[in-house]
Amino acid sequence: xxxxxxPPSMDCAEGRAANLPCNHSTISGNEYVYWYRQIHSQGPQYxxxxxxxxxTNEMASLIITExxxxxxxxxxxxxxxxxxxxxxxxxxxxxxxxxxxxxxxxTVKP
Amino acid sequence: xxxxTQTPRYLIKTRGQQVTLSCSPISGHRSVSWYQQTPxxxxxxxxxxxxxxxxxxxxxxxRFSGRQFSNSRSEMNVSTLELGDSALYLCASASGGGRAGxxxxxxxxxxTVT
Numbered sequence: 001x002x003x004x005x006x007p008p009s010m011d012c013a014e015g016r017a018a019n020l021p022c023n024h025s026t027i028s029g030n031e032y033v034y035w036y037r038q039i040h041s042q043g044p045q046y047x048x049x050x051x052x053x054x055x056t057n058e059m060a061s062l063i064i065t066e067x068x069x070x071x072x073x074x075x076x077x078x079x080x081x082x083x084x085x086x087x088x089x090x091x092x093x094x095x096x097x098x099x100x101x102x103x104x105x106x107t108v109k110p
Numbered sequence: 111x112x113x114x115t116q117t118p119r120y121l122i123k124t125r126g127q128q129v130t131l132s133c134s135p136i137s138g139h140r141s142v143s144w145y146q147q148t149p150x151x152x153x154x155x156x157x158x159x160x161x162x163x164x165x166x167x168x169x170x171x172x173r174f175s176g177r178q179f180s181n182s183r184s185e186m187n188v189s190t191l192e193l194g195d196s197a198l199y200l201c202a203s204a205s206g207g208g209r210a211g212x213x214x215x216x217x218x219x220x221x222t223v224t
Contacts, residue, residue, distance in 0.1 A: 034212070043114075043200050043215030044153070087153075096143050096204050096213060097166040100153035 004088045009105045012082075018075040020104050022088030025069045030092050033064060035073045037084040038103070044087065047073065078108045112137065114203050114216035122222045128189040131219045135182050135203030141165075142184040143213060144176060147198040159184055188221075196223045 005023040012018040024033065032051050036044040048055055048062045050071075055062045061074040075082055087103040115134045123129050135142050143166075144156040155168040159178035178184045182203075188195055198220050202213035 043202070043217055046212035046214065049212065096141050096158045096160075096202075097155050097168065098143070098213065099155060100145075102152055 004090060004101050006088055006101060006104045008102060009107070011107050011109055012078045014080060014108050014110050015077055018078040018082065018106055018108070020073040020086050020106065021070065023070045024090045027068050027090050031090045033062065033071050034089045034091065034098070035060070035062065036087045036089065038087070039084040080108050080110065082106065083108045114201060114214050116201055116216040116219050118219060119217065120220050122224060123191050124224050125191055125193060127191050128187065129191060129221060131186045131199055133184045133201035133216060136214055139203035139205050140182055141204040142178055142182065143202045144186050145200045145202065147200060156186070191223045193223050196221060
């Protein structure tokens with residue numbers, strides 16, 4: 001699976017959009033981009049995934065660049081409960097072996 | 111639907127002992143993956159079981175083993191425990207098969223080896 005690069009930490013004001021970047025320059029054509037988050041002491045929680053089109057669900061939006069070498073997770077109106085470590089993972093669709101990196105620690109501040 | 115459950119939630123063992131952790135996936139899910147999380151190494155993939163067969167394996171020694179039963183419940187065993195095995199052990203279930211899909215994680219079992 002392709003390696004990902006994320007900033008180690010980010011801050012965001014409550015109520016503002018949080019934009020979390022991820023670089024995956026060696027992504028292959030059959031690899032999806034997945035985002036998970038982990039709130040302290042809990043198991044990771046699935047957020048969203050995509051292949052090449054932008055995706056949106058009730059939690060977030062995923063913007064993937066046209067060359068697929070990077071993506072951005074957008075939390076439109078961050079709340080204090082969104083404070084967590086956010087992981088960007090790329091993997092093939094048939095492989096449930098997910099390689100987590102260090103992730104981005106997002107802190108939402110009042 | 112009930113989520114992924116893991117038992118026990120907390121466990122304390124001494125070096126040299128062995129331990130068995132249990133994971134019950136979401137009903138209908140056939141894939142169960144196990145992960146180890148430590149402050150130093152982060153989240154690391156141990157192995158995945160699908161339909162009672164190990165489908166993928168991470169880079170862990172043979173002391174770490176697992177199995178899956180016909181009802182998709184899975185157990186993970188660690189023999190000859192070492193201090194470095196202290197970690198949060200997470201299992202995740204997925205529908206499996208050949209399609210992309212999300213994994214659902216349980217709350218984890220926190221193992222402390224003394």
